Amino acid sequence: MKRRGALALLALGILLAGGASVIVLGIARQAGEASRAVIPQVYVVMAAREIPDQAVVTPDALVVRPFPAEFAPPGAISQPEQVVGKFAVGTIYRDQIVMNGHVTTGRKATSLSDRVPPGRVVVWLPMPDLLAGQVGFQPGDRLDILLSLKLVQSEVGDTPSNASNSNGMSTQTTLQNVEIFALGEQQQAGVKAAEGGVSARTSASTQPLALLVDHQDAIIIKYIKDSGGTIDLALRSSDEERIVRTDAVTVDSIAERFRFRVPQEVRTVPAEPRQAMQQEPRP
Known part of the structure; x- marks a missing residue:
């Protein structure tokens, strides 16, 4: 008799645990659905790699990713076609959201400065x-x-x-x-x-x-x-x-x-004294 009572209690415990698991899974599923419903997503164009200043934007430099709509910056571009073929205004870094002010249809004229x-x-x-x-x-x-x-x-x-x-x-x-x-x-x-x-x-x-x-x-x-x-x-x-x-x-x-030498002045002896010196008898 006691053995039947213990088995009954064990079966009841298993049923209660299973029911609790079903309830927890249901709550988790509902919470996930609620979270997805509360945070809507939008698609934005991001840089797949660094795009130098004044460089032409090519398709391989872009990637489209979902982003929380509430935090998407104003002017964010959602279609790559709006960017491809234009010129970067300043350096666009990897994973940066591309916005309207980041690209232009004409290359900036460079100056000496x-x-x-x-x-x-x-x-x-x-x-x-x-x-x-x-x-x-x-x-x-x-x-x-x-x-x-x-x-x-x-x-x-x-x-x-x-x-x-x-x-x-x-x-x-x-x-x-x-x-x-x-x-x-x-x-x-x-x-x-x-x-x-x-x-x-x-x-x-x-x-x-x-x-x-x-x-x-x-x-x-x-x-x-x-x-x-x-x-x-x-x-x-x-x-x-x-x-x-x-x-x-x-x-x-x-x-x-x-070892340059400074030229010295050449001193010349007058002709008459020279002749007189020649006529002087030797002692």
Whole structure:
């Protein structure tokens, strides 16, 4: 009798557990359906990979994915056909939702300013007459700027009493590893008036060099142009970037290094005293 009662209780427990499982599954199913009903989905176009600025958007760069409608940004594009063949306005990064403002039907016209890296400026230097029309510089070439300048010793620390005997030419490397940004774009960019010093010294047949430098080096180049000295350019190897220390060259350093001798005045003896010396008897 007791055994039948235990079996009955066991069967009742199994039935209750099964019923509870059915109820839990039903609640879970209803909750899933309710969640899908509460959060509606929309389809948006996303970038499948990074699309560079001004690049043409191609079909392989796009993917369509569902997205919660409540969080979809205004202007989000839902059809790839609205994007393909247009140009990116700024970089579009991977998994970024593509919106109307991210693409345009025409490529943006580039300017010189768009090509200048932040923290750098472009200055124009006249091509030396010796190089004009004979050397095929290219943008990206690296140059050293050489300057020969007439100096007065009193300007570099000597006393005025010695200045009259110390005038002379001094040659030195000024800026090194300067990158050529462009050639002859000064007139195209309409900045001839702003760089009047260059246009005054540059003939119509020469192309000014546009050099990419930092702000301080731009001031140095301005001084080099206005100093009245002679400018020459040395073309660097594309594999060399180091700054080389050089010694300034003057007439004194040339004479000392190559052992030049200063010509001495030739002293001549007058003819009459020479004849008198010849007629004097020997003792």
